[in-house]
Amino acid sequence: MRIRLAIAYDGAPFAGWQSQAGGNTVQDTVESALARIAQSPVRLHGAGRTDAGVHALAQVAHFDTPEDSRMGLVEWRRALNGILPPTVRVLRAAKAAADFHARFDAKGKVYSYDIWTGGVLPPHLFRRAWHMPQPLDPEALRGTLRMFVGRHDFRPFAANRGAHVADTVRRIKGIRVAHSGQLLRLTFEGDGFLYKMVRMLAGAGVRVAIGRESHAAIREILDGAGKWTHVAPADGLYLVRVRY
């Protein structure tokens, strides 16, 4: 049976999603829990990588249960949550089609980016928001982010690894900006995002909003003249949802 998991994690203690030598990634953590339950190695396929420090409210991943397993979906979820640290939780386990693939079948993703605009970062937002105490012009922020909506070649807004993929054209369906007290939440929805792209777009919006960069300069970079370099910190980024 192929099982599709919705997994939430606090990114702070992990070296990102993707398995790596030395471990301490979310994928390694879940795979080792799966192996302990299955009594044999199990490969987990995530919808996408998240970097060190990046959070997930609902990452999606799939795996195949061992042929002889009689465990049901609820049992898999409970067994996994019984082994996993409380910083990683399986929210849902669902039966998937035999050819479902968490990464290749993903049709879109939603990310949010949290920014704390007050003078002092509340302790409960430490490692969970970008602290940006400089005065920020919300209209300039909205105007800059609006420019990114639609289909664009986002190569200038991808870190090197992502800029080397063959096709760097992505479609952003929408970017919302919401205020709640001194917390500013940017929500990006698109068919896919290049490596570090959300953090570079958030960085561009904020740099214009604090008056350190012009709207026109960002426009030129988006048009292909140059490369953007300011990456907003991982702390504020959340993978909210994967659409299929």
Add this chain to the structure above:
Amino acid sequence: MRIRLAIAYDGAPFAGWQSQAGGNTVQDTVESALARIAQSPVRLHGAGRTDAGVHALAQVAHFDTPEDSRMGLVEWRRALNGILPPTVRVLRAAKAAADFHARFDAKGKVYSYDIWTGGVLPPHLFRRAWHMPQPLDPEALRGTLRMFVGRHDFRPFAANRGAHVADTVRRIKGIRVAHSGQLLRLTFEGDGFLYKMVRMLAGAGVRVAIGRESHAAIREILDGAGKWTHVAPADGLYLVRVRY
């Protein structure tokens, strides 16, 4: 100069507010930062103790600056936040009257208690909410908590240390119950609270709401026949505000 501080902290990494041998309390942490700035020992007086794991959105405390200090309020706040760990933040520093006392002048306190009622505790609420996945009757919860509002002898709802104080009569101005998705937030406002009292009242409300205790039994205990023993975990408790 006497300075009044508003201090927020994440209770998870600390052994409570109150200074103790072995340290690792919030008071010890702030006092050692004060001493480093003042170049001499400084005594910090808090509005009240919070237990290990209990959070504060705005604890209040006062201290006296050294006679020869020329530092202003903003400088004290900045210097403290420069030394303190990010899990403890000075939100505000204000000049207080020479006879102001954070503890003795407190007229009231507001606490909130967060309960996650969903089946799986989201990783971002780990150590920040009580996980109570059993079905919970909101009307029974409200009815039980309503009983506590007003002036009562709360001795049966205080842990031993608190029950030994001379006067165990306290007045609760109000208890609010708010839902946001699967998060339930109880907000207690009163002139003061005995040791572990908020956690015992939250525990009583929840025990009735899950059908493990009757409203009538709680009423009897409040009337002095017996002693309540279920203390809700520290994780969900927040000192929200101190009133003067």
